[in-house]
Amino acid sequence: MAKNITQKILDAHTVSGEPTKGSEIGIRIDQTITQDATGTMAFLQFEAMGVDQVKTDLSVSYVDHNTLQYGGFENADDHRYLQTVAAKHGVFFSRPGNGICHQIHLERFGKPGGTLLGSDSHTPTSGGVGMLAMGAGGLDVAVAMGGGAFSLTYPDVVLVKLTGKLQPWVSAKDIILELLRRLTVKGGVGKVFEYGGEGVASLTVPDRATITNMGAELGATTSVFPSDDATKEFLQAQGRVEDWTELKADEGASYDEVIEIELNTLEPMIAQPHMPDNVVKVTEIAGLKVDQVCVGSCTNSSYRDLMSVAVAFKASGKKVNNEVSMTVSPGSRQVVEMMSRSGGLADLIAAGARLLENTCGPCIGNGQSPPSDAVSLRTFNRNFIGRSGTKSAGSYLCSPEVAVAAAITGVVTDPRTLGDAPQFELPSEYAIDDSMIISPSDAPAEIEVSRGPNIKPLPIQNELPDSLAGKVLIKLGDNITTDDITPAGTWLKYRSNVPKYSESVFCAIDADFHTKAQAAGGGFVLGGENYGQGSSREHAALCPMFLGIKGVIAKSFARIHKDNLVNFGILPLTFDNPADYDTINDGDELELGGLKDGLTGEKLVLKNITQGIEMNLLHGYTPRQVDIIKAGGKLNYTKNLGTAGA
Ligand code: MIC
Ligand code: SF4
Numbered sequence: 001m002a003k004n005i006t007q008k009i010l011d012a013h014t015v016s017g018e019p020t021k022g023s024e025i026g027i028r029i030d031q032t033i034t035q036d037a038t039g040t041m042a043f044l045q046f047e048a049m050g051v052d053q054v055k056t057d058l059s060v061s062y063v064d065h066n067t068l069q070y071g072g073f074e075n076a077d078d079h080r081y082l083q084t085v086a087a088k089h090g091v092f093f094s095r096p097g098n099g100i101c102h103q104i105h106l107e108r109f110g111k112p113g114g115t116l117l118g119s120d121s122h123t124p125t126s127g128g129v130g131m132l133a134m135g136a137g138g139l140d141v142a143v144a145m146g147g148g149a150f151s152l153t154y155p156d157v158v159l160v161k162l163t164g165k166l167q168p169w170v171s172a173k174d175i176i177l178e179l180l181r182r183l184t185v186k187g188g189v190g191k192v193f194e195y196g197g198e199g200v201a202s203l204t205v206p207d208r209a210t211i212t213n214m215g216a217e218l219g220a221t222t223s224v225f226p227s228d229d230a231t232k233e234f235l236q237a238q239g240r241v242e243d244w245t246e247l248k249a250d251e252g253a254s255y256d257e258v259i260e261i262e263l264n265t266l267e268p269m270i271a272q273p274h275m276p277d278n279v280v281k282v283t284e285i286a287g288l289k290v291d292q293v294c295v296g297s298c299t300n301s302s303y304r305d306l307m308s309v310a311v312a313f314k315a316s317g318k319k320v321n322n323e324v325s326m327t328v329s330p331g332s333r334q335v336v337e338m339m340s341r342s343g344g345l346a347d348l349i350a351a352g353a354r355l356l357e358n359t360c361g362p363c364i365g366n367g368q369s370p371p372s373d374a375v376s377l378r379t380f381n382r383n384f385i386g387r388s389g390t391k392s393a394g395s396y397l398c399s400p401e402v403a404v405a406a407a408i409t410g411v412v413t414d415p416r417t418l419g420d421a422p423q424f425e426l427p428s429e430y431a432i433d434d435s436m437i438i439s440p441s442d443a444p445a446e447i448e449v450s451r452g453p454n455i456k457p458l459p460i461q462n463e464l465p466d467s468l469a470g471k472v473l474i475k476l477g478d479n480i481t482t483d484d485i486t487p488a489g490t491w492l493k494y495r496s497n498v499p500k501y502s503e504s505v506f507c508a509i510d511a512d513f514h515t516k517a518q519a520a521g522g523g524f525v526l527g528g529e530n531y532g533q534g535s536s537r538e539h540a541a542l543c544p545m546f547l548g549i550k551g552v553i554a555k556s557f558a559r560i561h562k563d564n565l566v567n568f569g570i571l572p573l574t575f576d577n578p579a580d581y582d583t584i585n586d587g588d589e590l591e592l593g594g595l596k597d598g599l600t601g602e603k604l605v606l607k608n609i610t611q612g613i614e615m616n617l618l619h620g621y622t623p624r625q626v627d628i629i630k631a632g633g634k635l636n637y638t639k640n641l642g643t644a645g646a
Pocket of ligand 2: 120359381
């Protein structure tokens with residue numbers, strides 16, 4: 001049978017289940033990524049499983065989110081813990097200062113045809129070199145490090161057929177913004193986006209990685225490009241051509257859906273506040289005054305991206321506009337070194353751009369919060385309300401080309417009005433220096449794992465009782481993000497301290513939520529469509545669990561968050577009849593009984609005691625998920641099995 005790329009990789013890695021659409025399969029994971037904001041929990045969970053050495057081909061622990069170490073010992077303690085626990089258990093450790101996990105993984109480790117699981121939603125970046133790379137909660141990654149399979153629903157595969165070639169000043173970011181415009185932030189749920197067509201050849205690996213990275217904003221399981229001559233060239237330039245293999249769809253391979261994009265007709269695009277799918281052509285809002293421009297994040301921080309900004313500045317002979325504050329955060333140390341050697345960095349600094357550390361930085365609200373009511377243009381992937389740290393500001397997502405045009409003029413500007421597009425060559429050899437990636441210890445028994453006071457023990461969930469009762473503690477609308485549930489920014493340093501971090505739950509929506517939840521002994525959360533979209537942070541399940549949340553009833557869920565709720569023993573449930581959402585009010589007293597038997601069927605009966613009505617809820621769990629929920633979460637379930645091979 002002719003196979004597409006997704007089928008080829010999945011079939012080569014399937015260890016359980018049938019490869020039929022919609023059914024659950026278990027796949028072997030070749031490589032894992034963790035980052036510091038999710039990694040401390042993932043490693044505490046890995047330790048709790050009692051596995052000595054990781055069983056993957058490669059596991060890397062990156063420090064890139066909380067590198068600032070401001071206001072106390074917390075970040076630095078976490079780094080120490082991560083470094084020692086990695087050394088002890090066979091994991092490579094990428095030190096703070098080495099760069100953003102996705103950029104580095106693409107540069108140094110990603111391999112065509114392999115599987116990668118990462119405790120960060122933008123793990124699909126490595127799909128740019130033909131990997132099947134997926135984001136997941138830290139606990140799923142911990143299980144994969146222990147050699148356990150990763151379970152996923154066999155996806156629909158969408159072919160994104162690219163024809164023609166991008167015009168000057170139009171770049172990869174515009175392709176993914178166009179897809180978001182067409183499909184919305186929930187248009188990709190349950191799907192893998194596979195890129196094909198003759199237009200693929202004109203895109204370099206950094207271009208492809210921008211697209212696969214931001215496929216996460218479609219809610220997609222992942223996105224993948226073929227591995228071709230461009231991939232070989234990139235891996236050759238990274239000094240690892242031996243990692244290259246050709247990977248393409250067979251002639252006549254079938255797809256569940258085909259989407260066509262004519263590259264030559266695309267124009268510069270921009271996502272307006274406060275959702276990545278609120279996309280328009282730049283020309284539609286040209287002239288809007290801009291207060292801040294930020295270039296960077298795992299979407300657009302490669303050498304290619306920064307050079308296009310530097311070269312555009314140089315060619316224009318202009319500086320950053322007096323009314324604009326502009327920052328640049330490079331993706332990796334390799335990018336910084338290459339930019340320094342090529343002179344591009346000097347051009348950026350001469351233009352008045354402010355150079356930040358090569359980390360996530362402003363993307364996750366770690367610095368550069370814009371002024372009140374500001375317009376901030378960012379080459380990032382998320383513009384959720386408040387994510388920048390300033391609730392009244394609006395973040396707009398755009399390409400580096402659109403960002404530099406606005407930095408020069410001080411208003412949203414179509415970069416095509418600037419004249420000739422930046423010309424520069426991508427290197428045939430990148431600067432390779434892995435000295436900030438520390439290998440695991442040769443004598444693991446001698447390593448003592450360092451645990452500072454910020455590292456609090458994992459909260460434990462009990463087995464599921466037969467009935468759950470409690471109040472609706474909050475009623476929410478559509479597209480609630482994990483940033484709404486457990487915000488980042490100044491809260492980030494408490495990622496290893498669940499009791500403290502739990503104080504942040506829904507704080508921007510209801511500042512008293514955590515006290516209310518604890519006083520009520522827990523209860524239920526009511527959500528609309530696509531509940532839990534955005535990041536993979538399992539804290540968005542773990543902290544509500546700590547506050548006693550028993551179930552989240554919503555119209556639909558984002559993939560990773562739904563798995564995270566199950567993993568922590570909170571019931572994600574949907575309405576049999578979505579109109580029932582309107583009949584439940586904030587504060588209503590709810591009861592779900594007969595759970596142990598009920599979970600073996602499709603439907604559960606919810607009693608709304610306050611309104612005196614009943615309704616059917618659907619759980620949609622696989623038998624494995626039912627067992628996890630009954631055990632009180634995946635950690636208990638895995639321990640009960642006595643293996644990480646769950
Ligand atoms: C994000 O971009 O929201 C993050 C911070 O990288 C998260 C992970 C986290 O919350 O630690 C993600 O995308 O998964
Ligand atoms: Fe870091 Fe932002 Fe990428 Fe998340 S989206 S990994 S915060 S750069």
